Structures are given as structure tokens and as C-alpha cells.
Amino acid sequence: MIAPPLVAEGLVRHYDEVRALDGFDLIAQPGEIVGLLGANGSGKTTFVETVTGLVRPTAGRVEVCGVDMLRTPRQARRHLGCAPQDVAMYYSATVKENLLVFGGLVGLRGPALRTAMDEVTGQMRLESVMDKQVGVLSGGQRRRAQVATALLGKPSLLLLDEPTAGADPPTREALLTAVRARAAEGAAVIYTTHYLPELSDLDASLAVIRAGKVIARGEQDSLLAGLMGEVKVRLDGPIPDRLRDLGRVENDELHLPSIDPAQTLAGLLADGLVPLSVDVRKPSLDDLYESLEMVTNAG
Numbered sequence: 001m002i003a004p005p006l007v008a009e010g011l012v013r014h015y016d017e018v019r020a021l022d023g024f025d026l027i028a029q030p031g032e033i034v035g036l037l038g039a040n041g042s043g044k045t046t047f048v049e050t051v052t053g054l055v056r057p058t059a060g061r062v063e064v065c066g067v068d069m070l071r072t073p074r075q076a077r078r079h080l081g082c083a084p085q086d087v088a089m090y091y092s093a094t095v096k097e098n099l100l101v102f103g104g105l106v107g108l109r110g111p112a113l114r115t116a117m118d119e120v121t122g123q124m125r126l127e128s129v130m131d132k133q134v135g136v137l138s139g140g141q142r143r144r145a146q147v148a149t150a151l152l153g154k155p156s157l158l159l160l161d162e163p164t165a166g167a168d169p170p171t172r173e174a175l176l177t178a179v180r181a182r183a184a185e186g187a188a189v190i191y192t193t194h195y196l197p198e199l200s201d202l203d204a205s206l207a208v209i210r211a212g213k214v215i216a217r218g219e220q221d222s223l224l225a226g227l228m229g230e231v232k233v234r235l236d237g238p239i240p241d242r243l244r245d246l247g248r249v250e251n252d253e254l255h256l257p258s259i260d261p262a263q264t265l266a267g268l269l270a271d272g273l274v275p276l277s278v279d280v281r282k283p284s285l286d287d288l289y290e291s292l293e294m295v296t297n298a299g
């Protein structure tokens with residue numbers, strides 16, 4: 001059996017009183033994009049840094065493609081590529097020089113290195129900045145260059161920590177396309193973001209992090225099932241009291257929470273109501289996030 005690209009089990013890392021990781025478990029399979037979601041300070045970056053071997057946990061284990069990161073970090077790192085949140089490149093060197101260095105670090109030489117560089121340069125649209133020093137690049141260009149270094153060796157595990165923070169739409173699109181392509185080739189991708197629509201675009205599975213733990217894990221559909229969406233209607237005429245009681249009225253619009261918004265709308269029409277405008281919203285990742293926040297705050 002082939003080992004999963006990532007197995008993290010029972011990771012613990014405390015900083016004084018702060019439990020940055022507090023029993024963190026996560027497995028990622030080949031071809032899977034895992035969206036790591038969590039509020040600021042929930043432990044996402046500490047997790048990524050633990051997987052890359054930068055942070056040593058006080059308990060737990062990390063295996064990358066079956067290789068133990070804590071015991072044999074050099075071997076384990078051969079299987080992973082990482083674009084950390086803070087750009088980690090040589091600022092006084094050009095993009096090309098950085099790619100040469102990072103390619104060398106993952107064992108690429110000669111024609112193989114040139115082919116890999118050409119590929120990531122195209123994917124990340126870096127052609128026009130190859131001979132510029134990293135220090136003079138814009139924030140978005142720098143992030144693209146950083147992701148390019150992570151893609152170079154076609155690692156089985158790709159860790160991208162908020163890769164699209166501050167990215168303009170073309171950069172974002174280039175990034176998402178490259179991530180999809182790598183997953184289609186069989187890599188597992190761990191992708192942290194605060195921008196939830198990206199995870200829908202990527203059809204990522206989700207791991208929701210809170211206080212150093214994964215509190216919800218699975219496919220988007222199964223995590224969203226049973227959550228409330230909403231039907232918003234403006235009616236031609238007064239809003240019946242029985243409907244007001246089922247939802248709320250805002251600016252003369254009726255907002256009805258619903259597990260199945262399309263069915264709720266069909267019911268309103270079948271009752272003979274005449275809408276002037278309609279907005280049907282299925283449950284979204286925002287709703288999931290909100291519901292988990294409410295459950296964990298209550299607990």
C-alpha cells in the first residue's frame with residue numbers, strides 16, 4: 001500500500017499558556033486538496049511549520065509519504081514543497097537565481113532543472129520578472145515566485161499557507177489553476193486561506209481548525225448538509241404574518257432560513273405568493289464556519 005502524502009497524528013505544541021497545537025490530527029490522500037480553515041491564531045501556520053520540520057512538536061508524529069519528519073527530516077523534506085506565509089527567498093538574488101537554488105535543493109540538475117523552471121515560470125506567469133531581484137518585486141509577484149519555488153520539484157505534498165493573500169485576480173487564477181493541476185497529477189495539497197470561495201473553486205475537502213485542533217473534517221457537501229441557507233423575497237403586496245414568524249423582515253424583504261431553499265421557494269409560489277424579486281442562497285462555507293463557531297463557543 002502507498003503511504004498517504006501526509007499523516008499527522010496527535011500533534012502538540014504549546015507556547016507558555018498558548019496551545020498552538022493541541023492534539024492536531026490530519027491525513028491527506030494523493031490528489032486531495034485540503035482547505036485548512038480557522039480564525040487568526042487557531043494554529044494553521046504552526047501546523048504547516050511542524051509538517052515542514054521548522055517547529056518541533058512536544059508530542060505526536062508527522063509522516064510525509066511514509067517518512068518520519070521528526071526522525072529523518074532531510075528524507076521527509078524531499079517529498080514536500082512549501083510556500084510559507086512570510087516569503088522565504090533570497091531578496092538580493094533574482095527570481096531566476098532563486099529558482100536555480102531551490103531547484104538544486106530538491107535535487108534537480110541540468111536539463112531537468114531547466115524544464116522544471118520553464119514549467120513553473122509559465123504557470124506562475126513570472127516570465128517578465130525572471131531577471132529582477134526578489135526584493136524589488138511587488139507583493140503579488142513575490143508570492144507567485146514563492147509558490148513557483150514550492151512547485152519546482154513536483155513534490156507529493158504541497159503546503160501553501162495563504163498563497164493568495166493580497167493577490168490580484170489574474171494572480172489568484174494562475175495560482176488556483178496550478179494547484180488544481182498538481183492535485184490532478186496526484187499531489188496532496190494543504191491550502192490555508194481566509195477566503196472561503198477559493199475552497200469551493202478548488203473543490204477542496206475541509207479541515208476546520210480551532211484552538212490547535214481539527215474540529216471538523218470532510219468533503220464540503222457532507223459538512224454543509226443540514227446547514228441553513230436562505231430564501232430572500234420581495235413580495236407584490238403585504239408579507240403575511242405567518243411568514244414573518246418563520247423568518248425576519250429587512251427593508252421590506254422577507255428572509256426565510258431553509259435547509260432546502262429551492263424547495264422553500266417552490267412552496268411560496270405554490271401558495272400563490274407573487275415575488276417581485278427572489279434570491280436563493282444555498283448553505284455556504286461561511287454558514288459552516290459560523291455554525292461551528294457557535295457550537296464551540298457554546299461548548
Ligand SMILES: Nc1ncnc2c1ncn2[C@@H]1O[C@H](COP(=O)(O)OP(=O)(O)OP(=O)(O)O)[C@@H](O)[C@H]1O
Pocket residue numbers: 015018019020038039040041042043044045046047
Ligand atoms: N514562536 C511563537 N512564540 C509564541 N507564540 C506563538 C509562536 N508561534 C505561534 N504562536 C502562537 O500560537 C497560536 C497559533 O498561531 P498560528 O500562527 O499557528 O495561527 P494561524 O492559525 O496561522 O493564524 P493566522 O490566521 O493569523 O495566520 C497564536 O496564539 C500565536 O500567537
